[in-house]
Amino acid sequence: xxxxxxxxxxxxxxxxxxxxxxxxxxxxxxxxxxxxxxxxxxxxxxxxxxxxxxxxxxxxxxxxxxxxxxxxxxxxxxxxxxxxxxxxxxxxxxxxxxxxxxxxxxxxxxxxxxxxxxxxxxxxxxxxxxxxxxxxxxxxxxxxxxxxxxxxxxxxxxxxxxxxxxxxxxxxxxxxxxxxxxxxxxxxxxxxxxxxxxxxxxxxxxxxxxxxxxxxxxxxxxxxxxxxxxxxxxxxxxxxxxxxxxxxxxxxxxxxxxxxxxxxxxxxxxxxxxxxxxxxxxxxxxxxxxxxxxxxxxxxxxxxxxxxxxxxxxxxxxxxxxxxxxxxxxxxxxxxxxxxxxx
Ligand code: NAP
Ligand code: GDD
Numbered sequence: 001x002x003x004x005x006x007x008x009x010x011x012x013x014x015x016x017x018x019x020x021x022x023x024x025x026x027x028x029x030x031x032x033x034x035x036x037x038x039x040x041x042x043x044x045x046x047x048x049x050x051x052x053x054x055x056x057x058x059x060x061x062x063x064x065x066x067x068x069x070x071x072x073x074x075x076x077x078x079x080x081x082x083x084x085x086x087x088x089x090x091x092x093x094x095x096x097x098x099x100x101x102x103x104x105x106x107x108x109x110x111x112x113x114x115x116x117x118x119x120x121x122x123x124x125x126x127x128x129x130x131x132x133x134x135x136x137x138x139x140x141x142x143x144x145x146x147x148x149x150x151x152x153x154x155x156x157x158x159x160x161x162x163x164x165x166x167x168x169x170x171x172x173x174x175x176x177x178x179x180x181x182x183x184x185x186x187x188x189x190x191x192x193x194x195x196x197x198x199x200x201x202x203x204x205x206x207x208x209x210x211x212x213x214x215x216x217x218x219x220x221x222x223x224x225x226x227x228x229x230x231x232x233x234x235x236x237x238x239x240x241x242x243x244x245x246x247x248x249x250x251x252x253x254x255x256x257x258x259x260x261x262x263x264x265x266x267x268x269x270x271x272x273x274x275x276x277x278x279x280x281x282x283x284x285x286x287x288x289x290x291x292x293x294x295x296x297x298x299x300x301x302x303x304x305x306x307x308x309x310x311x312x313x314x315x316x317x318x319x320x321x322x323x324x325x326x327x328x329x330x331x332x333x334x335x336x337x338x339x340x341x342x343x
Pocket of ligand 2: 138188
């Protein structure tokens with residue numbers, strides 16, 4: 001058995017993509033869990049390396065769900081992972097107000113299902129497994145201090161964050177009670193051209209590109225004054241991997257330490273295309289959330305000192321990368337539209 005075998009839940013998501021790339025480049029044998037999809041092949045995994053047996057690319061996709069504890073056990077015993085990265089989640093904060101119970105089931109109970117399966121696997125086989133939990137800055141919610149670090153109290157302000165707090169403490173508990181090697185990465189917002197289209201960065205860069213090419217007239221948004229500590233997803237998955245390389249399992253904040261508002265994001269993205277966003281952006285109360293965190297800004301000193309991690313992509317570079325990718329996608333859409341296809 002390869003002694004570097006990773007299992008990634010949520011492999012079809014943004015972080016799953018970048019983490020797969022990193023682990024493959026580090027010589028890992030890779031297993032991923034994807035949910036069953038009504039359409040085949042699922043558009044979110046079709047392009048993943050190894051899905052079609054690409055020579056030299058060692059990736060095995062398993063159909064599974066965090067809500068199915070028996071299926072998780074089967075996948076773990078098949079994959080025999082040395083490292084497990086739990087990225088799967090209902091990860092949209094606004095959606096969690098609409099579906100709080102489902103969100104809690106996947107994020108909180110799903111993580112517990114996985115931890116229990118790993119504990120039994122380790123106890124049954126004697127094989128050690130290292131575990132990464134995708135914790136979130138949203139857990140700080142109504143923080144009384146900024147920037148936040150590993151010692152900042154957790155004060156979640158939405159159903160998603162409450163569920164992440166549960167998963168966070170279970171991860172700590174399995175470390176302390178059962179001596180499993182488990183780490184929480186408390187990650188601040190990280191984005192990329194692979195970001196889902198309903199998160200604000202991608203919604204804006206995609207709309208700016210489509211407006212530029214005449215494919216869209218307006219962009220409807222919620223709170224423009226919201227601020228976030230935005231970094232590049234490719235940088236953040238490296239921190240996940242580094243956490244599992246340490247001698248002792250610990251929890252780490254991963255962030256840039258700088259915040260920008262949604263307005264600044266609009267300035268940057270539309271500005272790159274010589275557009276004035278005021279001409280296109282409309283307010284839609286449906287995108288306003290019942291609660292927002294106070295100010296999420298991370299202090300990643302511990303990750304910097306202990307992991308040697310630092311972000312390599314600035315806010316301006318991130319927005320440019322996303323706008324350029326969305327412009328290319330919009331050009332493809334325009335070509336198809338002009339040829340009579342519906343996109
Ligand atoms: P994402 O793009 O939304 O990906 C989430 C993944 O979870 C998708 O692959 C999704 O599969 C899968 N999934 C959802 N429900 C599942 C279930 N019941 N069983 C198995 N898989 C399920 O999220 P991301 O941005 O890559 O984030 C990765 C993780 O980091 C998430 O846990 C998120 O909460 C956390 N996080 C993200 C950020 C950020 O800024 N991106 C910051 C802090 C923490 P489908 O493709 O089938 O939907
Ligand atoms: N999605 C969205 N859509 N957000 C909007 C909009 C809109 O039309 N208009 C304004 N916003 C504001 C939201 O109110 C929020 O304050 C901010 O933009 C960022 O929203 P999202 O991009 O949806 O991300 P998020 O910060 O709520 O959550 C992301 O980051 C968390 C880490 O801090 C997700 O990736 C979570 O999974 C992650 O844990």
